[in-house]
Amino acid sequence: MKKAxxxxxxxxxxxxxILLAACGxxxxxxxxxxxxxxxxxSVSKDKADSSLEDxxxxxxxxxxxxxxxxxxxxxxxxxxxxxIANHTTEARDNKLELTxxxxxxxxxTAVFKxxxxxxxxxxxxxxHFDIFDTPTSDPQAQDTESFSxxxxxxxxxxxxxxxxxxxxxxxxDINTNILYFGGxxxxxxxxxxxxxxxxxxxxxxxxxxxxxxxxxxWISKEVFPPKLNFEFKFxxxxxxxxxxxxxxxxxxxxxxxxxxxxKQEENK
Numbered sequence: 375m376k377k378a379x380x381x382x383x384x385x386x387x388x389x390x391x392i393l394l395a396a397c398g399x400x401x402x403x404x405x406x407x408x409x410x411x412x413x414x415x416s417v418s419k420d421k422a423d424s425s426l427e428d429x430x431x432x433x434x435x436x437x438x439x440x441x442x443x444x445x446x447x448x449x450x451x452x453x454x455x456x457x458i459a460n461h462t463t464e465a466r467d468n469k470l471e472l473t474x475x476x477x478x479x480x481x482x483t484a485v486f487k488x489x490x491x492x493x494x495x496x497x498x499x500x501x502h503f504d505i506f507d508t509p510t511s512d513p514q515a516q517d518t519e520s521f522s523x524x525x526x527x528x529x530x531x532x533x534x535x536x537x538x539x540x541x542x543x544x545x546x547d548i549n550t551n552i553l554y555f556g557g558x559x560x561x562x563x564x565x566x567x568x569x570x571x572x573x574x575x576x577x578x579x580x581x582x583x584x585x586x587x588x589x590x591x592w593i594s595k596e597v598f599p600p601k602l603n604f605e606f607k608f609x610x611x612x613x614x615x616x617x618x619x620x621x622x623x624x625x626x627x628x629x630x631x632x633x634x635x636x637k638q639e640e641n642k
Contacts, residue, residue, distance in 0.1 A: 387528075387535065392600060400426075400445075400511075401427040402425065402426055402474075402478060403424070403425060403474045403475060403478065403479040404424050404480075405419070405423065405425065405431050405433075405472060405474065405478060405479060405480065405482065406423050406480075406482070407433045407437070407481070407483070408481070408483055408484075409483070409484050409486070410452070410483055410484060410485040410486055410488075410494070410495070411486060411488060413438070414437070414438055414443040414486035414488060415435055415436055415437045415445065415484060415486045416435070416436045416438075417433065417434065417435050417437050417484050418433075418434045418436070419432060419433045419434065419472075422436075424583060425474040426474065427474055428473060428474060429473070429474040430471065430472075431471075431472045431478075432469055432470070432471050432472070433448070433469060433470040433471075433472070433482055433484070434468060434469050435448075435468045435469070435470075435484035435486075435608075436468065436566050437466070437486065438466065440461075442487070443486045443487045443488060444459065444487050444628065445459045445461075445466070445467075445468050445484055445485070446458070446459055446486065446626050446627070446630055447459050447485055447626070447630060448482055448484055448485070449482070449483050449485060449552055450480045450481070450482055451480045451481055453538075453552065454481065454541075454552065455497060455551075455630055456482075457470050458630050458631065461631070466559070469580070470484075472550075475613075479480045485626055487499060487627060487628060490625050490627065491595075492556045492595075493551055493626055493627070494554060494556060494595060495553070495554055495625065495626040496552065496553040496555070496598070496624060496625045496626065497551075497552050497553070497623075497624055497626070498525075498540065498542065498621055498623060498624075499622045499623070499624045500598060500620075500622035501525060501620065501621055502620040502622075503521070503523055503618070503619050503620075504545055504617070504618045504620075505521065505618075506615065507613070507615060507616075510518045516550070520572055520573065521570060521572045522571045523568045523569060523571065523619075524540075524568065524569045524571075525539075525540040525567075525568050525621075526538060526539050526540060526566070526568070526569070527540055527551070527553070527564050527566050527567075528563065528567075529563070530562065530563040530564050530592065553593065555594060555595035555640060556595070561594050561595050561596060562594065563589075563592040563593065563594045564592060564593045564594070565584065565585070565586035565591070565592050565593070566585045566586050566593075566602075566604075567582060567583060567585055568582070568583055568585060569581075570583065570608060570617070572610065578598070581609075583604075583606045583608070583617075583619075585602075585604040585619060585621075586604075593623065598623065598625065600623055601620065601621070601622055601623070602620065602621040602623065603620050604618070604619045604620075604621075605617070606619075
């Protein structure tokens with residue numbers, strides 16, 4: 375009897391890993407989709423909102439007028455650009471393929487081209503930092519290799535100090551922060567800050583500067599300068615230096631096909 379029981383237990387424990395592997399994950403993740411403007415295009419998907427982990431989910435966009443209002447790309451949770459449409463003369467790139475997971479879970483928006491005054495999405499296409507020992511009118515900039523910075527932004531409707539680190543990941547897996555100004559009747563405002571890091575002797579020094587101190591510097595759908603130059607002073611040991619930080623902003627448009635997609639191809 376004991377031998378039979380022992381044999382049964384061995385069989386049960388031996389089958390457990392096999393059964394678990396066969397069953398796989400039981401986690402479900404929610405992926406939803408909408409159009410940036412239903413007058414410009416519609417969306418659909420091939421799975422229910424909630425899908426089992428590792429399930430392939432495809433989102434589709436249908437352009438009402440591909441010539442005037444093409445699909446520009448896909449954003450996730452109104453925070454990240456995750457794909458830029460790569461249209462060709464032979465085919466339209468109107469789908470987004472995902473795999474259900476914790477990382478993929480979220481709400482996706484197909485963004486169609488519209489008038490720039492109405493466009494509710496923008497991205498930072500370039501940043502640049504210069505340092506001067508003398509006032510910034512002096513053209514002799516200093517070497518910036520020993521300096522590093524982190525750019526963050528805050529949306530004022532979420533609290534003026536709720537800063538989000540800016541990520542610029544253009545490659546095979548795009549994951550780039552965007553600015554979402556809100557839908558019809560909304561106009562969210564943004565401000566920026568940088569954390570400047572450098573060494574004084576062997577000690578690392580970090581100084582923080584809010585670049586948009588006043589309301590007149592905040593960025594919105596209506597107040598949208600394509601280039602922002604911020605000047606500030608900081609101490610490098612006993613020396614006062616002058617810094618200039620430049621942000622180049624672009625609203626979503628067909629320029630994304632030429633400006634961002636080539637970077638994506640280079641990094642593949």
